Amino acid sequence: MAEMMYWEAIRRAHDEEMARDPLVICMGEDIGVAGGTYKATKGLYEKYGPLRVMDTPISENGYTGLGIGASFLGVKPIIELMSVNFAWLAMDQMFNSAAKVRYMSGGQLEAPCVFRSAGGTAHQLGAQHSARMEKVFMGVAGLRVVTPSNPKQAYGLLKSAVRSPDPVFINEHELMYNMKGEVPDEEYFHPLEGSEVTRSGTDVTLFGYNISVHWCLKAAEILAKQYNISAEVVDLYALAPLDREGIKKAVAKTHKAVVVEEDEAPCGVGSEVMAIINEECFWELDAPPVRVHAALVPTPFNHTLEKASIPNHEDVVKAVLKLFGKA
Amino acid sequence: MLSTQDKKRVLREMVLARRFEERCYQAYMERKIGGFLHLYPGQEACAIGVMEAARPGFDYVITGYRDHVHAIKCGSDPKAVMAELYGKETGCSKGRGGSMHIFDVANRFMGGYALVGGPFPLAAGMAKAIQMKGGDEIAICFLGDSANNQGTFHETMNMAALWNLPVLFICENNLYGIGTALHRSTAVTDQYKRVCSYGIESDQCDGQDIDVVFEHAKKAVEHVRSRKGPYFLELMTYRFRGHSMSDSRGYRTREEEEQWKERDPINILRDRLIAEGGYTQAEFEAMEKEIDAYIENEVIRFAEESPEPRVEELTRYVLAD
Ligand SMILES: Cc1ncc(C[n+]2csc(CCOP(=O)(O)OP(=O)(O)O)c2C)c(N)n1
Ligand SMILES: [Mg+2]
Numbered sequence: 001m002a003e004m005m006y007w008e009a010i011r012r013a014h015d016e017e018m019a020r021d022p023l024v025i026c027m028g029e030d031i032g033v034a035g036g037t038y039k040a041t042k043g044l045y046e047k048y049g050p051l052r053v054m055d056t057p058i059s060e061n062g063y064t065g066l067g068i069g070a071s072f073l074g075v076k077p078i079i080e081l082m083s084v085n086f087a088w089l090a091m092d093q094m095f096n097s098a099a100k101v102r103y104m105s106g107g108q109l110e111a112p113c114v115f116r117s118a119g120g121t122a123h124q125l126g127a128q129h130s131a132r133m134e135k136v137f138m139g140v141a142g143l144r145v146v147t148p149s150n151p152k153q154a155y156g157l158l159k160s161a162v163r164s165p166d167p168v169f170i171n172e173h174e175l176m177y178n179m180k181g182e183v184p185d186e187e188y189f190h191p192l193e194g195s196e197v198t199r200s201g202t203d204v205t206l207f208g209y210n211i212s213v214h215w216c217l218k219a220a221e222i223l224a225k226q227y228n229i230s231a232e233v234v235d236l237y238a239l240a241p242l243d244r245e246g247i248k249k250a251v252a253k254t255h256k257a258v259v260v261e262e263d264e265a266p267c268g269v270g271s272e273v274m275a276i277i278n279e280e281c282f283w284e285l286d287a288p289p290v291r292v293h294a295a296l297v298p299t300p301f302n303h304t305l306e307k308a309s310i311p312n313h314e315d316v317v318k319a320v321l322k323l324f325g326k327a
Numbered sequence: 328m329l330s331t332q333d334k335k336r337v338l339r340e341m342v343l344a345r346r347f348e349e350r351c352y353q354a355y356m357e358r359k360i361g362g363f364l365h366l367y368p369g370q371e372a373c374a375i376g377v378m379e380a381a382r383p384g385f386d387y388v389i390t391g392y393r394d395h396v397h398a399i400k401c402g403s404d405p406k407a408v409m410a411e412l413y414g415k416e417t418g419c420s421k422g423r424g425g426s427m428h429i430f431d432v433a434n435r436f437m438g439g440y441a442l443v444g445g446p447f448p449l450a451a452g453m454a455k456a457i458q459m460k461g462g463d464e465i466a467i468c469f470l471g472d473s474a475n476n477q478g479t480f481h482e483t484m485n486m487a488a489l490w491n492l493p494v495l496f497i498c499e500n501n502l503y504g505i506g507t508a509l510h511r512s513t514a515v516t517d518q519y520k521r522v523c524s525y526g527i528e529s530d531q532c533d534g535q536d537i538d539v540v541f542e543h544a545k546k547a548v549e550h551v552r553s554r555k556g557p558y559f560l561e562l563m564t565y566r567f568r569g570h571s572m573s574d575s576r577g578y579r580t581r582e583e584e585e586q587w588k589e590r591d592p593i594n595i596l597r598d599r600l601i602a603e604g605g606y607t608q609a610e611f612e613a614m615e616k617e618i619d620a621y622i623e624n625e626v627i628r629f630a631e632e633s634p635e636p637r638v639e640e641l642t643r644y645v646l647a648d
Binding site: 022023025051054056057059061062063064065066067068069070071072073074075092093096097101102103104105106107108109110141142144164165166 | 387389418419420421422423424428430431432433437438440442445447448449450451452453454455456457458459460466478479482483485486489490643644645646647648
């Protein structure tokens with residue numbers, strides 16, 4: 001196991017897959033000569049050339065559709081959308097073409113492409129660069145959605161996404177590209193479905209994904225040390241399809257659930273997980289499940305307001321204490 | 328130039344296309360076909376003329392929702408296309424697509440798509456794949472005039488030229504986007520001029536005379552196949568029917584329609600063949616009868632007698648099995 005950064009793990013997955021298969025290409029704005037906004041494709045242009053590492057014009061819907069069309073004939077494009085906020089412009093092709101073509105064609109055609117995008121809120125990037133949009137992607141039939149919470153997942157999920165016959169959207173995070181973590185030295189494929197118990201506990205289950213897994217872990221630490229509450233943390237790295245069985249098992253173990261998301265609440269991961277709990281294991285619950293989520297506002301620029309709009313580990317601790325009648 | 332033999336064959340193909348579509352109209356009125364239905368009468372020389380100059384079943388073809396005839400010309404069985412319109416399991420898209428989403432990948436008909444302008448980048452992407460794999464195929468994208476006001480048009484023309492992609496864009500300019508005349512939606516009505524700013528070679532010609540379409544398409548196909556870059560060909564045409572089924576055509580005059588009907592692509596070719604000798608009106612009428620019988624006894628019958636998809640398979644084909 002070697003330590004590497006999130007961006008290095010993504011870069012390594014690109015490199016291995018491109019070295020293995022000449023039909024794997026990557027495309028996006030500033031990914032080639034410039035090496036990528038988050039360095040995820042650094043050095044690949046020099047290694048694989050402009051035909052396979054394509055600096056695209058600023059035409060999100062256009063180049064996304066072009067990648068999808070290429071995938072019809074067996075090319076495996078890894079399409080980087082610089083920010084999920086710009087992915088809105090590509091949603092027409094992602095949803096109307098890639099996600100539906102297998103079904104519309106009665107199984108004749110598939111669009112095995114990978115869409116990668118930086119999501120999440122960073123530091124004072126303003127409303128048009130700070131949206132979290134996982135809720136938009138996870139409700140689309142025919143599209144897989146995964147979201148890595150650490151370098152190992154970032155590497156393994158991209159590897160699996162490239163090999164998948166289905167289109168996969170990978171929701172990365174602006175603040176996590178420099179996060180360090182262990183990644184196996186040997187080739188590793190992370191499953192595109194399921195969930196992971198990141199910390200074992202007995203009193204309450206904290207569901208997180210991507211950056212909120214880290215808030216959950218930090219909260220679990222505090223809850224254990226200061227309040228003698230043993231929290232289990234479940235990492236929902238697959239948002240579509242969501243792991244119904246894993247959610248059910250986790251709730252059956254602790255009988256209390258808190259869902260933590262960086263996104264706003266309406267129609268989001270939290271509402272979906274709570275619906276699944278209702279459908280699958282309502283009678284296992286000792287208390288009503290709780291959501292911790294962002295405020296429903298265009299993300300403010302002002303530092304204090306921005307901080308107030310996004311949850312953190314303290315909000316998770318508070319929510320758990322309230323659930324236990326301690327606050 | 329098309330030989331007399333070829334002309335007789337394409338005349339038959341155009342008549343089949345016409346009768347097929349007219350029969351769809353009837354089936355729709357009988358409520359056998361549901362949903363949207365966009366018919367092709369008047370424009371037959373476009374798809375058939377262009378594909379005559381290309382290689383059906385070998386070149387990759389993509390288009391919009393007015394797609395039945397394009398699929399059939401690529402090699403799709405009219406029975407499977409009609410069954411698709413009926414929503415049957417034997418339809419070419421297994422009843423999951425419908426009229427606007429005919430797919431026949433074995434014949435490299437890569438689909439009909441309902442979002443206006445959606446196929447532009449998909450076609451360029453297929454051309455990118457062809458370029459990478461080093462084959463001799465080309466990608467052909469058929470769309471209407473009004474699709475050119477989508478962002479995908481401009482985004483795709485730029486990328487196709489930038490990367491020298493082997494893609495041929497055919498603009499079937501029938502002068503309307505639903506009920507909006509082209510000059511009311513579009514500042515420059517000559518569509519072939521719009522790609523000049525991207526450095527793409529282009530041309531415009533009559534879309535009613537299949538001999539003219541064929542000659543222009545041949546040049547266009549050769550340009551793309553010899554890897555000289557993308558090409559844009561605008562065909563001036565007219566749809567005789569409404570845009571789709573609920574269209575009373577209040578946005579255009581009956582005089583205009585009558586003028587265009589004098590330029591019916593089937594009549595133009597039929598009259599030429601007769602004038603050239605060796606072909607008679609009686610032969611033509613016999614062929615029409617034979618085609619009607621085929622459509623009734625085989626195509627319609629197949630669609631009507633085919634089974635519905637099984638509800639147990641509702642969610643099949645969402646993701647890979
Ligand atoms: C993105 C999108 N916007 C609007 C529509 C509705 N619509 C369907 S066909 C059409 C007109 C298209 O005209 P044109 O491109 O000239 O093709 P034609 O139908 O004349 O062959 C419109 C507006 C649509 N299907 N997709
Ligand atoms: Mg039109």
